[in-house]
Amino acid sequence: MTDSSQTNGTSFSSRDPAVYQGYASKWSSLPQDEAGWLKRAQEVADVLAVDAVQRDQENKSPLAEVALLKHSGLLKVLGPKKYGGGEQPWSVGYKAIRKVAEADGSLGMLLGYHLLWSTTANVVGSPEQAERYQKLIIENNYFIGGAVNPRDSDLKIQSSGDKIVFNGFKHFNTGGVVSDLTVLEGVLEGTEDHIFAFAETRQPGIVFSHNWNNIGLRLTESGSVKIDNVEVPWTDALGWDPESKKPDPEVLKIPFASLLLPTIQLVFSNFYLGIALGALDYASKYTTKNTRAWPFGGDNKEQATDEFYILSTYGNYHAHLRAAVALADRSGLQIDAIYSTYSGDTATRAKLTAQERGEVAEWVASTKVVTTDTGLRVTAGVFEVTGAKATSTKVGLDRFFRDVRTHTLHDPVAYKNRELGRFQLLGEVPEPTWYT
Structure with a gap:
């Protein structure tokens, strides 16, 4: 079902949001804890996974998909409970982004950017502005671009x-x-x-x-x-x-007012990681069902799942992704600690030191490096263990690599490596920039 939508008189093609209307009643109440929120994120991912390949190829505006996110409540996961939000820490938000991205990298990215932009006033606004915008956004279930x-x-x-x-x-x-x-x-x-x-x-x-x-x-x-x-x-x-x-020098005082940057950089890492995890799962199912063993290797197997190089490659990817998940989760907890300690009035915000902010930024930079390297390696490498037929557009395995490759060019990861090198060799934390 297609809808011709408009912004400011300009038509664009999208799917009709009515296709997901049934989820408004299915998800009529918000989850109450981390486990519940991650279960909800998995449910959203399951819905998106059904036609992810088709939607990627159609390339329509995600009006319907954003409606699905609204129905799920995931847009509110970080918001104050008094306004109808989930009041979860960023670490839970990051895991939700990752889970959605496993099924659909675009929607994982949209959720991540929304969570960052919807909390912008919490970081660079006055306490009054932060309250006003949290109330406006959460009570109306707004999606923020x-x-x-x-x-x-x-x-x-x-x-x-x-x-x-x-x-x-x-x-x-x-x-x-x-x-x-x-x-x-x-x-x-x-x-x-x-x-x-x-x-x-x-x-x-x-x-x-x-x-x-x-x-x-x-x-x-x-x-x-x-x-x-x-x-x-x-x-x-x-x-x-x-x-x-x-x-207001008290509100916009660095380093607290610069926390938007490491916060969103960790958003990036989590949807890279989700996309890579999704690629490995998608490829694994394809291999077990469709990939044929190679008959000319001299150590011939009857099934692809008995091939040494296939088992070794999948095992290696599994190990590296487990390590990346552990690093991303640890970095999420570092972000939680900064916000839980220093959010609030301007006097509390002012207590955050440049060293503390910088050390958190280096946890995030480490995660960015690892998820970029691992994400690119896994999403490209799965073709080696799925076979030539897996390159068919109807299979759609290529979308995982295309998604990771597109956003990992957002800012050169080489500069994150250099930054971490100065931290390791010289003990320097980075100066806040638009990308650090």
């Missing part, structure tokens, strides 16, 4: 009375086409100061190009967007004083 791509020339911001006005263009945004709110970020005219703000997505000034047609992560709607005279009240400029129209 983001037009924040630091490598582009930033959006320009002008002050106009009690409002700020965004203008500019971003080559990449994530999930914006199917979002309720979009995070914008730019530089205030006449300064070098950056401002984050939420804007309603469905307005004439946010114009999506619908031009995302890359080799992987095809359902993430990560194409370009034009921002034309989008107005936001000064009171919604995260971390800024609306009276003085200046950044």
Whole structure:
């Protein structure tokens, strides 16, 4: 079932969200603990796995799939219980992202970016703004997109009375086409100061190009967007004083206000890891059912599952992915510890030291390196143990590699290796940047 949807008068193709309507009643209540949330994530993954190959090839906007995420409650997993959220720590959110990505890398990525953007005000906003936006997002079950791509020339911001006005263009945004709110970020005219703000997505000034047609992560709607005279009240400029129209140094104090960066880098690692785990599982089922033993090796076996090189390869991938999972989980707990210790009022946030922030960033960097290397190796290598027929488009095994390859180019992993080398040799923690 196909739906012709629109944003700002521009039509785009998506599946009809009604295909998942039955899950609204099936998942009428939220899970209560980590086990329950991960069970819910597995249920979502099971639904997505049924037609993941077909949906990847059709490359339609994920309007229906985001509706499924909404029905599941996963968008609320981190939100305060008083507003209807799950109030789980990031470590649980990361595992949920990973689980969804096992079935569909695009939806794992969309869930991960949403969880980051939906908690943006918790990190760079005032306590009042954080509460206000958590209430708005969780109570309305909003899906959040983001037009924040630091490598582009930033959006320009002008002050106009009690409002700020965004203008500019971003080559990449994530999930914006199917979002309720979009995070914008730019530089205030006449300064070098950056401002984050939420804007309603469905307005004439946010114009999506619908031009995302890359080799992987095809359902993430990560194409370009034009921002034309989008107005936001000064009171919604995260971390800024609306009276003085200046950044609040207590709210935006580094290092706490820079925690968005390691937090989202670990989002990346977890959907890379989920995609690799999904590839190994998908390939394993294919091998046991379809792969034939090689009859010209001199040590011939009757079944592919008796072939030494096939068993050895699968065993090696299994071991490396287990190690990657352990590292990702440990890094998630490090993120939990930082937020549980230092979230709250501005005085509490200010106690986070550069050394503590840097050490967490290096746990995350280690995870990024390992999940990138392992993810690329596994998703490409499974073809060696599935055989030539597994390259058929109807099998769809290629989508796992295409997804990992696409996003691991987000920022060069070589710089993470260098950063970790300085940490190992010189004891240096990294300076906060847009990618560290």
